[in-house]
Amino acid sequence: LSDGNFIEIQNASKKINLWSNEMHKYFPKGSEASASNKSEASNDIWSDNEGFKIAINNFKQKSAELIQIATSKNLDDTVTAFRNLAGTCKGCHQKYRN
Numbered sequence: 001l002s003d004g005n006f007i008e009i010q011n012a013s014k015k016i017n018l019w020s021n022e023m024h025k026y027f028p029k030g031s032e033a034s035a036s037n038k039s040e041a042s043n044d045i046w047s048d049n050e051g052f053k054i055a056i057n058n059f060k061q062k063s064a065e066l067i068q069i070a071t072s073k074n075l076d077d078t079v080t081a082f083r084n085l086a087g088t089c090k091g092c093h094q095k096y097r098n
Contacts, residue, residue: 006070006071006073006078010067010070013063013066013067013085016063017060017063017067020063021060027052032046042097044096048095051095052092055088055091055092055096058088059088059089062081062084062085062087062088065081066081069081
């Protein structure tokens with residue numbers, strides 16, 4: 001793995017972290033799934049909104065950690081940080097996506 005790959009990981013992680021700060025705007029109250037909007041969002045987003053906010057915050061934290069850890073250029077730590085980030089995606093999709 002070259003230094004350039006770690007820079008790419010940092011840049012991609014920064015984009016993911018920016019998205020984590022915007023996500024909540026795409027799920028305002030009243031935007032629940034319906035036949036007309038064909039959303040894959042689960043109603044649990046709105047019935048368990050606090051849990052959804054926690055999931056977004058975990059996503060935000062893990063993406064920030066990946067940015068930081070990738071600067072160390074330690075492959076094992078970077079892979080672990082990536083897996084931790086991916087786990088937040090998977091967990092949220094399992095609970096809050098149909």
